[in-house]
Amino acid sequence: MAVKISMKVNGKAVTAEVEDRTLLVTFIREHLRLTGTHVGCDTAQCGACTVDMDGRAVKSCAFLAMQAEGASITTIEGVAKPDGTLHPMQAAFKENHGLQCGFCTPGMVMNAIDFARGNPNPTEQQIREALDGNLCRCTGYHNIVKSIAAGAKAMAAGK
Amino acid sequence: MNAPLIGARIERKEDYRFLTGAGQYTDDVTLPNQSHAVFVRSPHAHAKIKSIKLDRAKKAPGVLAIYTGEDLSKLGGLPCGWLITDVNGQPMKEPPHPSLAQGKVRYVGDQVAIVIAETEDQARDAAELVEVDYEVLPAVVDGSKARAKGAPQLHDIAPDNTCYVWALGDKAACDAAFAKAAHVTKLEFINNRLIPNAMEPRVANGSYSRADDAYTLYVASQNPHVERLLMTAFVMGLPEHKVRVVAGDVGGGFGSKIYLYAEDVAVTWASRQLGRPVKWTSDRSEAFMSDAHGRDHHTVAELAMDKDGRFLGMRVKTTANVGAYLSTFASCVPTILYATLLAGQYKTPVIHCEVTAVFTNTVPVDAYRGAGRPEATYVVERLVETAAREMKLDPAEIRRRNFITEFPYQTPVALQYDIGNYNATLEAAQKLADVAGFAARKKASQAKGRLRGLGYAAYIEACGIAPSAVAGSLGARAGLFEAGEVRVHPTGSVTVFTGSHSHGQGHETTFAQVVADRLGMPIENVDIVHGDTSKVLFGMGTYGSRSIAVGGTAIVKALDKIVAKGKKIAAHLLEAAEADIEYDRGEFRVKGTDKKKMFGEVAFAAYVPHNYPHDKLEPGLNENAFYDPSNFTFPAGTYVCEVEVDPETGKVTVEKFSAVDDFGKIINPMIVEGQVHGGVTQGIGQAMLEGCRYSDDGQLMTGSYMDYCLPRADDVPSYQVDTRETPCTHNPLGVKGCGEAGAIGAPAAFINALTDALGVKDIPMPATPQVVWNALQKKN
Known part of the structure; x- marks a missing residue:
């Protein structure tokens, strides 16, 4: 079933329609094409998919995209300053x-x-x-x- | 002129993109009109395929095609790159290794069908609907049981599941040495099967262009040219120039991404059938059951000594489990890369080693970080430490008594060591580890009710693989040289193309240091390109700690040609004789004068050749070189491990780990230290945490991070590392290679420390708390 989701990613508002079973990490990588967030396992143990959700580091493979409804997400692409200076x-x-x-x-x-x-x-x-x-x-x-x-x-x- | 860059701790050029999420790993590549593949894999260790029904799966939403072994039956099997000749002069048994199963499956995870759909989820859903009717057969998973009477047979052409029985060394002389020994130390152990676990799972994305009649394969590989060569020439029968293989950013390899895998072939083949790009991304569960595994030896080893602990001979008998099929380099790992290292750092005059390679219903086994050399080091260093204890000799002293001290040294197992200083690394390691203070630390542990032990490992490895003629005479079906190209641009900056491949090693920095240092320019003016057969002239890739010694030397040879041509141009510009031009990091000078041309000026003249010796020289400044080494390189060192055991729980803590390595000349110490840290952690992982387990009927019991214990940050300590330097004598950089040392030396050092702490002769790897606790119960 397709669901509509909205959230903020790296400061920008995004809205999309995704399959209800879409993982947050898949949404970030495949729909938003922010491929800096990686998938290294399928049991939520390796942490390669870690992003910041509302000020807390979470494993984005362990959330459905729709669980991030309304959330503010920062991925690795949003960490450095806009001028490219590293955090x-x-x-x-x-x-x-x-x-x-x-x-x-x-x-x-x-x-x-x-x-x-x-x-x-x-x-x-x-x-x-x-x-x-x-x-x-x-x-x-x-x-x-x-x-x-x-x-x-x-x-x-x-x- | 700039400060020397060789030996400098320079921050890595590649890090900015990795740290900002801008790396481009293979799964990050999505092509226009992309389709997605999922493989149907065998749930059984051994079974006949009676039928495959695809009707329901083909009707599932989004499905584009499903192919089985029948569709791929015209393709060749996956080849093995090294022919081993057995003790009777017969070639090893090479059973067909199809990309999709042909009538039979031989391990859990064996590929049965490829399902291609619009999305990965749709492919996964449809794969569930593929109905395979199996007739389950009995399985054998334990290498030491594979040749038993009545054991299930995997391949018709390999009776008794035997791939080969191979031997090296003089058996009669060895037996004679044992007959006159004052003492013999004997051990029997298993070198545990490991699963490599690069953090990036394998990915392959194949596409075909009808317009160009050409294929492109994006693949997470350590050696894209070799991948292309094997796939085109041996499997698909395609013209090599019609296939481009791209291995961009690769997230670790450790050997597991050297090989040509079935999935790479299947997606490439399918892309033409479908007229669409086909991408397969392994998930971690698949990686556990389809990436080539490592190690898995069962060994009986003996060391003969005189009354003073001088080594007289070594006798080793190993059964190597190669899994269900021969992977790309499977056959040379337990033979050529193993038995030849059994001299270690010692003057053992006679050595005999017999290796039996067997097929079992398990994932194919191939090179994993160290590949044969960790197994050899484990044999030698466990024997030596145990011998010292049995002979009541200090473990450092027994080593010193037997160290090779004169070079070059011809071992009784085929290798000739060019250079080394084993006393220097041993002594430095003892200081770094504060061996003198160990007794006090042991006492302090005892006061807390803990057991403390200390163990050494003095390893050697043969790296810089390999002199092609030697490798060829030993059965290699490929050359093992490396290629490099230096392209100087008109304004003097440089792009270097290398056949080596970086998947964490930092070549973009290390190689740039070499080039910038030689050309006397800032490192920012040099970029290194690798991993694309359409850009790089040729390459044998990265494994066997060969990149700087072989790939780096190829670049140096190309740089030499650049300088030679530059001298001719400079001579013309300076109106001097070519013989009078000398070159030193960026400056062409007329000897004995202050007349000079900068490198950039010479480059500009080559591309804007208004004033140029056209009668003698072509314009442009672009050179390539192929380098085939004259010998292996021999990195060596001593590791000292100190552990503390809680006898109540069996938990072992690595309290100190000190490593002193001789890698020859070092280009970037920061990167080298990182390689040692990572290698040692994998070695401690093997010894303390990691072990692949199969049930008797061939189910993989350690198929996730819940069951297979990869070292985590709180399992290991911070390390003390240092180096000593005897430059390699036969390459211009004096380098030896550093990628595998840690994984080679650490397991023996750890087990030597643990057996010291427990006061037992031996303990199996991985020495988990349960294993340790049981050993203590048995002892008490």
Whole structure:
């Protein structure tokens, strides 16, 4: 059954008609063509599809598009400044080599930004626990942990 | 002139697009008039297909076509790229490997039909309606049971499910060495089957243009030219120049994206039948049951020593489970890439290794990060550490006594090591790991009721794969050189085309550092292009830690030609003899004078040749090179792992992991460290967490992240990594490769530490809390 949905994505109002079973991640990737949000599993465990929904990092594969009715969504494409300047968390990943193949990266960054908002000066253990829902096969997490520590500090400093 | 870029920690050029969601992975490519495919896969490990009914499925909404094995019966099977000759001089058994099953399925996940529809959901719905009538047959999944009397037979042409029995080394000399040994250490273990799990699942999107009579395949691949060669020449019988293969941004490979897969063939073939592009995107559940798996060895290994712990000989017998069919490089992994590494870092004078490769009703097994070399290192380093304990020798001391110290060194298992300094990496690792302080830390753990252990692994690997003539003499059906092209633009900036492929390794940065350093220009003026057969002249791709050593050298050879031509142009412009022109990072100078031309000036003259030696030289500045290495490279190092065990729960914590590697010259230390971090984590994953399991009847029990334990951030520590450097002697960069070391050295280091902590001789991988707890109960 087709349903009509409306929401805000990266600050822009979007309205569309989708099949009721359409996942939020499919809506973002296939309908809006925002392909920075990735799909790495089918059991809501890898976190590659993480987006920000109303100020909270969520796995967009675990929502139907129609559950996001009226919500405000930010995807990885909406994180940097309009002039292209990286968000401090993105910059921290770049400076600390917190990514290799880049596939898990958008989800990592979206989760890290949410985490850092509530944890401006996190310990290594807190960061590792906060990454429980995001899998990376390339980095061994070492540099992701460093990136998030640096990114959280930079965010707190208002950079 | 700019500061040297080789050895500099330069932030990666590719990161901006990955960090802003602008990467273009294969699934991000949607073509006009795109259709979508879903595969019907076997739910049985072994069955005859009695009939396939498609009527209901074909009538489902949106369905465009459904094809089965019958439709693809005229295509060739998926080829195996390496011929192993067995102990009797006979070729290995190569059963047909059809892209869609021909009358029989041989593992859970085997492809039976491809369903193509307007949308992926419609294809999925219709696939549910395909009715396959199976006659279920008994299955065998355990490699060590595949040759048992009465075991179910997979292929008519492979009696006893045996692909080959192969051997390397002098058996009689080895037996003689064992006969005079003062002590023999013996171990029997399984090197556990792993599922690679690159975070990007495989994707293939095939299209056909009637206007050009040409195909384009977008595919998540580590080696697009090889993919094209295998698909056109061996499977589809197409002219190679009519097929373009594009592997853009690829989200990790670890070996699993080297191979030509059935799905790639099926979507490419179907795109012509339908006249529409056909895209298949694997979901993770499919990836678990269709991406080539890794490892799966059952091994008995023995080390003979004299009374002082000097190694006299090594004897190894391995059964390698290759799965249901031979994947692209399956046959060389447990042989050429395994037995040849059994000398390790040691002067063991005689080694004999016998490998039996068997077919089972499981996913095909092929190269996974390290490929044969982790299995070899596990054999050697578990034996050495166990021998030290049995002989009451310090595990570092027994290694020192047996280290190879003179180079070049010819091993008894075919390889010749060009250079190394194993004492240097061992000593550095001991310091980095603070081995001296271990006793105090162990005491502190004991006070908390915990057990602490320390283990070493001194690994070696053969990388820079490979000298084509050597590989060919060992059965390779392909060359293993690499190609590169340097295109200098009129204004002096440079685009470099490489046959290597980056899927996380950062070639766009590392290779650009090499080029910018040599040409004396800012790195921003150099771009690296890879992954498209229509742009790159040729390529053998990325695996076996070969990219910088082979692909990087091809680029350097092309740069040498650019410089040679530049000297001729500069000589003309400076009115000097060519022999008097010297070149140093961006400047062509007349020796002994201050007369010079900058690189950009020479490039401009080549493309605006008003004042140019037309009688002797063509205009333009564009060169390519093919490089075939004269030997493998031999990265080596020592890893020290320290674990703490909670005896109440069996939970193991990696407290410290210290890695000292000798990768030869290092271009970008930041990237190299990242490779070690990732490799070590996969190694710890193998040793502590990951293990593919099948039920006896062949159902995959570990088919999702609920069941297959991929390391998470809180399973592993931060690492201490360092390097020592003996430059490779036979390539101009002095580089050896670093991509696989971590996964090669870490499992043995971890298990050596854990067995030390528990005071047991051996423990199986993965050493999960249950395994550890059971081992402790048994011991007490």
